Amino acid sequence: MKHSSFNVTEQNQRIESRIVVALERISEAFRVLLWNESKERSLSPIQIQILIFIQFHSTEKCKISYLADEFNMTKATISDSVRVLLAKEMLSKETDPSDSRSYTLSLTNQGRIVAKEVSFFASALEKPIDKLSAEEKSTMLNGLLNLIHDLNRSGVISIQRMCYSCSNYSKENGEHYCNLLKSVLADNELRVDCPEHQLPAGN
Numbered sequence: 385m386k387h388s389s390f391n392v393t394e395q396n397q398r399i400e401s402r403i404v405v406a407l408e409r410i411s412e413a414f415r416v417l418l419w420n421e422s423k424e425r426s427l428s429p430i431q432i433q434i435l436i437f438i439q440f441h442s443t444e445k446c447k448i449s450y451l452a453d454e455f456n457m458t459k460a461t462i463s464d465s466v467r468v469l470l471a472k473e474m475l476s477k478e479t480d481p482s483d484s485r486s487y488t489l490s491l492t493n494q495g496r497i498v499a500k501e502v503s504f505f506a507s508a509l510e511k512p513i514d515k516l517s518a519e520e521k522s523t524m525l526n527g528l529l530n531l532i533h534d535l536n537r538s539g540v541i542s543i544q545r546m547c548y549s550c551s552n553y554s555k556e557n558g559e560h561y562c563n564l565l566k567s568v569l570a571d572n573e574l575r576v577d578c579p580e581h582q583l584p585a586g587n
């Protein structure tokens with residue numbers, strides 16, 4: 385039988401439903417925080433997310449098609465947002481010499497200043513997490529990583545750069561291991577967005 389997580393009577397009988405509703409509340413917090421930042425800067429939420437993404441990721445990821453996959457949006461929607469950021473001189477583009485239709489995006493000096501400031505939009509969420517014990521943080525991180533990995537495998541969300549989806553990751557005798565760093569990773573060291581992440585062959 386199917387359960388609606390939002391049916392209050394059923395929800396109170398099932399911890400799974402309460403977790404889903406709690407996650408929905410957290411996603412609402414992100415939406416509100418991003419929206420507040422967006423009003424203050426006269427930028428749309430996705431324009432802010434694009435600036436932050438470009439600030440912290442390597443050049444080959446700063447392309448329209450990658451951004452569209454990253455944010456689960458169409459290329460047309462991302463292109464519209466990028467056009468505004470180019471017009472506001474927060475981004476510049478460099479055309480690929482081998483394909484004039486393809487280009488990479490980078491921050492201008494002005495864009496770098498704005499990106500740095502807006503990148504703190506979710507700081508209010510760090511404060512309550514800070515109050516948790518080390519064990520609670522580790523349990524939370526692992527629960528969330530498993531959830532994200534499952535949602536990625538079932539096609540609900542696209543690109544993930546986490547240990548569980550990385551060709552360098554292995555698990556032996558209950559221990560996480562990174563074959564690139566040649567190091568055991570403790571539960572609380574597993575990464576969500578790793579610059580060295582590599583998709584397994586065939587992906």
Ligand code: SF4
Binds near residue numbers: 553565575582
């Ligand atoms: S390369 Fe990064 S994502 Fe991959 S296993 Fe190592 S730490 Fe995790």
